[in-house]
Amino acid sequence: MTFLITGGAGYIGSHVVRAMTLAGEQVVVLDDLSTGDEDRVPEGVPLVVGSVLDRLVLDRTIAEHRVTGVVHLAGKKQVGESVDKPLWYYQENVQGLTVLLEAVAHAGIRNFLFSSSASVYGMPDVDLVTEDTPCAPMSPYGETKLAGEWLVRAAGRAHGIATACLRYFNVAGTATPELADTGVFNLVPMVFERLDAGEGARIFGDDYPTPDGTCIRDYIHVEDLADAHLVAARKLAQWAGAGDYKDLTVNIGRGEGVSVREMVELINEHTGHTEEPVVTPRRPGDPAKVVASADRIAAELGWKARHDVDAMIISAWEGWGAHRVTAGHHTEQR
Template sequence: MWMITGGAGFIGAHVVRAMTQGGQRVMVYDDLSTGSRDRVPDSVPLVVGSVLDGPRLDAAIREHGVTGVVHVAGKKQVGESVERPLHYYRENVTGLQTLLETMTANAVDRLVFSSSAAVYGMPDVDLVTEETDCRPLSPYGESKLVGEWLINAVSRAHGLRSAALRYFNVAGSATPELADTGVFNLIPMVFERLETGEAPRIFGDDYATPDGTCVRDYIHVEDIASAHLAAAVRLTRAAEGTALTLNVGRGEGSSVREMVDRILKVTDKQGVDPEVADRRPGDAARVVASADRVREELGWSAQYGLDDMIESAWEGWRHRHA
């Protein structure tokens, strides 16, 4: 049985869907602070609790016979982490520490960890590999990197088998009901501005990129979910102490202007001219994954393209605002 922390959230619910479709037995552990019960299928057990609550975690692991954990729960907004660093370290680092202590006490020895490309900061490289220096720019990125260090230490000391998945820019939805309800990423931010009659906003058009706007590696949330399934399967046959660190991206860069143009086409707003604003502090010109290692280790590669992400996100947006 796999316990999926944060399984009632946007990414977590997609992981639940992928793992159940892949034949894995799962249960969800979520405090419902940002997740929703409606995202959890009736056939999947749900325990409401915080990862900071050791006794609650212990009871859930024992009751459901948990043998592995996919840890998606955590706080993930970069800007908020700058304003509330203690909150982010408590939720993302102390919460992980509590989870690892409970897992170790119950001999649960498999962990798939949701990390982030935010651990890299502003890498000055064409493709970001897992060996690229990690210089996070926010408490959020720091908390994910510290989490990786902690997991690796537990793997060495206790034989934990782990995989840290460094997501790049997640977008899209498997179904309209599972769509992202936040407005923190590029695609929903453009949708929101279009809905209010405002022009999409591009932050900076003077970067050293082909069209002057930032270049990112966008990946469909269904691909993110399938990578978790592949990692979970890989860990079932891994040696004790295995600790994998893997980028999860398409290995292809797309500029902000290209994405906005595609969004305008999907939403039938081609006549709208984007508004260019000042650069945002901390935005790197280019952050694109090398996806070689995840393909070699897991036999995994992304299956969806940009239009799949935008069209599915648009269906979810319209469903939510119907």
């Protein structure tokens, strides 16, 4: 069994590669390195530099490495950028997926795991978001993820492919400092960047209908997320081996909400900082509360998150410091 992991040189992808190789699975990585880093790919794991839009590269990679399953993480994922560049996002995320699925169907591969997102839900007005909560994405990025799910399921039914769509909630932390998130797009690294500059974290709005007025989110440790991919990929292979071409859609979260203010206070506590957060106006489209129900994945796959928010912050801070030093930044880490 050999899994092709697209986007395997990225932050999340490299953790999936790590989890699968540590578990004894054979993997090959395909990444265009537009945001990925080849240094994230472990020694001994083949890295093919190329795009999922390139059918020739896909066909050659699948044949040369005898790929029998696919874990698809490659894609663009910034909400604001997707609003500015919707055509590019649909090209990369939907057309790229189309070309990949064509190659998968042509090669007779019978299991396919798709990296989706909680952004498919939009602004759900519920205490816990289940997989049956209506999807109403609010950005081109979210739309491409929902369209991707439709496409994956349709291709699975048409071509006899067992499929899974994993809807991530808010990912943080790192398994090792070398694999830390170096992009400043999510809350934790955004706060770190402010603290490095000697400034308080920025909170976008404190007048939401929540206990402390700030948004509530469900945070998942990237190591737990990677383990969920391993469990799901193995389940798909099991189904495909039995000729059972099911489709599975599950949330990947902890089922626990943490407010932005609580998260900032925890970050300050674990990093030794005391800067007071700065409250600025709300960002358009931010829902007050998005917390996952993780019951379905527990029932279907026996998976449950193991790491808490403290572990996410501590590991992320360690990784942030390691990359700061590597980059030649000498800001004191307090």
